Amino acid sequence: MARLFGTNGIRGVVGREITAEFALRLGRALGPFFGGGTVAVGTDTRTTADVLREALVAGLTASGCDALLLGVTPTPALQLFVARRRLRGGVAVTASHNPPEYNGFKVVGGDGMDVSKSDEEGIESSLATMTFPEIAWDRCGRVQQDPGSNALYVDAILALSDTAAVARRKPKVVLDCASGAAVHTSPELLRRLGCSVTTLNGQPDGTFPGRLPEPREEHLTELCRTVVDVRADLGIAHDGDADRAVFIDDRGRFVHGDRALAVVARERLRGKPGTVVTPVTSSSCVADVVRENGGAMDYTAVGSPIVSRRMKEVGAVLGGEESGGLMFPELQCAKDGGMAAARMIELLVVTGRNLSDLVDALPTYSLARRSLPVPAGSQEAVATKIREAVAGEKVLTVDGFRIERPEGWVVVRPSGTEPLFRVYAEGRTPGDAESLAAYGEGLVKAALG
Ligand code: MG
Numbered sequence: 453m454a455r456l457f458g459t460n461g462i463r464g465v466v467g468r469e470i471t472a473e474f475a476l477r478l479g480r481a482l483g484p485f486f487g488g489g490t491v492a493v494g495t496d497t498r499t500t501a502d503v504l505r506e507a508l509v510a511g512l513t514a515s516g517c518d519a520l521l522l523g524v525t526p527t528p529a530l531q532l533f534v535a536r537r538r539l540r541g542g543v544a545v546t547a548s549h550n551p552p553e554y555n556g557f558k559v560v561g562g563d564g565m566d567v568s569k570s571d572e573e574g575i576e577s578s579l580a581t582m583t584f585p586e587i588a589w590d591r592c593g594r595v596q597q598d599p600g601s602n603a604l605y606v607d608a609i610l611a612l613s614d615t616a617a618v619a620r621r622k623p624k625v626v627l628d629c630a631s632g633a634a635v636h637t638s639p640e641l642l643r644r645l646g647c648s649v650t651t652l653n654g655q656p657d658g659t660f661p662g663r664l665p666e667p668r669e670e671h672l673t674e675l676c677r678t679v680v681d682v683r684a685d686l687g688i689a690h691d692g693d694a695d696r697a698v699f700i701d702d703r704g705r706f707v708h709g710d711r712a713l714a715v716v717a718r719e720r721l722r723g724k725p726g727t728v729v730t731p732v733t734s735s736s737c738v739a740d741v742v743r744e745n746g747g748a749m750d751y752t753a754v755g756s757p758i759v760s761r762r763m764k765e766v767g768a769v770l771g772g773e774e775s776g777g778l779m780f781p782e783l784q785c786a787k788d789g790g791m792a793a794a795r796m797i798e799l800l801v802v803t804g805r806n807l808s809d810l811v812d813a814l815p816t817y818s819l820a821r822r823s824l825p826v827p828a829g830s831q832e833a834v835a836t837k838i839r840e841a842v843a844g845e846k847v848l849t850v851d852g853f854r855i856e857r858p859e860g861w862v863v864v865r866p867s868g869t870e871p872l873f874r875v876y877a878e879g880r881t882p883g884d885a886e887s888l889a890a891y892g893e894g895l896v897k898a899a900l901g
Contacts, residue, residue, distance in 0.1 A: 456579065457572040458869060459755035463547050463556035466500045470555050475507035475545075478557060480584040481575050482508075482543065483515020488593075489540030494522035494530040494601060496546040496633040496693045499658035500555045505545050508557070512543075513593035515584065522601045524656060526633045526694035527558055528788040529605035535564030535784065536604060546633070549666035549691035549775075552659050558693075564784055565764070566757035606641045609794050612782055614802075619646030621801045623685040626650045626700070627793075628675040630665045631657040634694035634789060641790055642688075647797060650682055665692035667776060669706040672698075680704035685800060686807050690789045691776075695756075697792035698776035701807040709776040710735035712796065715810045716778060717770055719799050721745035726769030729762045731755070732854045733863050733876045734774055737814045753851035754865070760785040817860065818882040820889035822875040823867075824896045831866040834873065837899035838864060855892075862888040864895055 456462050462478070464470040482491070491512055495501035501524070509519045520539065522530060527544040534542040541561050547554035559567045559575065567575070578584075625647045629635045635656050642649045652675060653662035663671045667689040679687040679700045687700030699707040707715075710730075717728050718741045725746035730738055731754040739749045747769075752762045756777050763771040763785040771779035777787030780795060800807060826834055838853055848854040852865025852873075860879030867874055875892035879885035 455869065456576050460548065460566070460757060461544075461546075461556050461558035463550055463554055465553050466504070466555050470500075470504065472503050472507040475504045475557075476511045477579055477582070478575075479508040479511020479513075480515050481511075481578045482541075482559065483512055483517050484578065484584070485571070485575055486517055486540045488516045490518045490520055492520045492522055492530055492534050492537075492539050492542035492598075492601070494525040494527070494542070494544050496544075497524055497631060497635070497656040497658045498547065498552060498555050498692070501545055501658065504555055508543060508545065509595055513595060514587070516587050516591050516593055518593040519595045521595065521597045523597070523599050524633055524636055525601045526605065526637055526789060528695050528784065528786050528790060529601045529637060531560050531564040531786045532605050532608060532784055533601035534560055534562065536608075538562070544693060546693040548693050549696065551664055565760050565786060568757070568761065602636045605790060606637050606644070608783060609641055609790050610644055613645055613794050613798055615644065615646050618798060618801050622646060622648050623797055623800060624648045624650075624682065625797065626652065626675060626678045626682060626684045626687040627654075628652040628663070628667075628672065628687065628689040629654050629694075630667070630690055630692060631655055631660050631662055632665055632690060632692035632694060634690040637790055638688070638690060638694065638793060641794060642797070645794055645797060650678065650684070652678060660692075667691050667696060667698040672700065672706060676700050676704040676706065686796070688793045688796075694789040695787040696776040697778070697789040697796075699796060699807065701811055703808045705808065705811075707807070707811050708735070709772070709774040710738055711811050711814055712776065712792075713770075713772040713778060714738045714741045714814050715807070716772075716795060716799060717741050717747070718745055719803065720770050721747040724769070727766050729759050729766065729768045729771040731759060731773055732848060732851050732865075734772075736817055736861065736878060740815050751848060751850055751854070756787050760787075817878045817880060818885040820877045820879075820882075820885040822889055822893050824873045824875065824893060826871055826873060826896065826900060828871040830900070831871065831873070834896060834899040835866060838895050841895055841898060853895075857888065859884040860888050862892040864892045
């Protein structure tokens with residue numbers, strides 16, 4: 453059976469993979485999955501949000517769930533709302549960082565966390581078999597509006613923040629909302645936190661006219677320039693559903709997600725050791741900082757829902773992934789752009805240091821990546837041969853193979869969605885990274901014969 457869920461929800465191009473009919477069927481499948489009760493439904497700002505939400509809600513209510521419509525809200529706000537209101541679950545209609553023609557669905561359980569892999573598989577198989585029982589007329593669900601998730605979210609973050617300390621220094625922040633869901637939360641959050649805020653792309657617009665919703669360096673040139681022009685302390689950019697925040701330092705430089713995670717980890721572990729959870733592909737700069745400060749690293753398979761669940765299991769103090777998805781368990785074990793923004797600002801105020809200095813103090817590493825197509829259906833056989841070949845190495849097998857060497861590491865893992873292996877290597881020098889990537893590539897090629 454083809455997988456519908458990717459590493460973080462169901463996504464596709466609207467009119468191709470994602471249609472109103474699909475949304476209706478998904479709602480029908482989710483009704484029995486949630487087993488009735490109230491399900492929150494929120495969206496980002498995409499132009500296809502209305503049609504997909506309406507179809508999804510028709511399916512949910514036809515299957516006996518009540519739907520609570522939150523309107524446009526960040527995914528982490530929806531997650532917090534579901535958990536705090538003790539709802540049965542939630543669905544975010546969003547394609548996160550994808551371009552405007554995409555949309556999709558993130559399914560959240562009653563604990564506010566992304567549903568587990570096995571739950572995803574259950575939903576996929578009930579969609580594939582299409583056995584949705586009809587329910588009696590008097591058991592169909594009802595639809596209500598509740599626009600309270602944005603306020604609940606902003607208030608919850610502020611309750612965990614030292615607003616007095618921030619207000620005393622009044623840091624200057626340039627905030628780029630991408631015209632996505634953050635427009636309804638982050639500008640207010642940062643102002644009430646005590647910052648002086650300049651907002652870019654602050655109007656909701658699902659065509660994303662200012663920039664594409666993925667907060668990559670090449671999409672953020674206006675933000676970087678503005679940070680320098682207004683002499684801001686930092687820049688912050690969200691993706692379409694604001695579960696991610698990436699940072700621009702006070703010199704207008706893009707900060708890689710792993711380096712932001714390392715900066716936060718160092719501050720968080722100081723005097724209070726704990727566990728930090730990240731996927732196996734995260735940079736050694738995180739591990740270096742965590743170990744230096746007496747903390748422990750816990751590596752998971754790639755995919756933020758997996759990091760979230762692992763954080764809860766081990767009682768982690770912090771989690772995150774390279775794309776700028778930071779997770780703070782004091783609020784919720786979920787990627788959270790608003791929390792990331794607030795915690796980073798507070799960190800700058802508390803340390804009294806510039807973000808550029810904090811980032812420049814981290815060790816630097818070089819990356820190399822490869823994608824290697826393999827014949828369809830051969831991934832398992834290839835993996836078995838690689839396992840034999842790396843038997844003598846220091847290897848972690850939580851997702852594919854992460855082989856550690858003194859000069860760096862290489863991860864060789866099968867793609868979850870395509871017939872290929874991905875190779876990620878990181879070394880102390882560009883040469884180290886390249887030779888580790890070549891080693892990883894060699895493992896796949898040798899296994900293919
Ligand atoms: Mg996102």
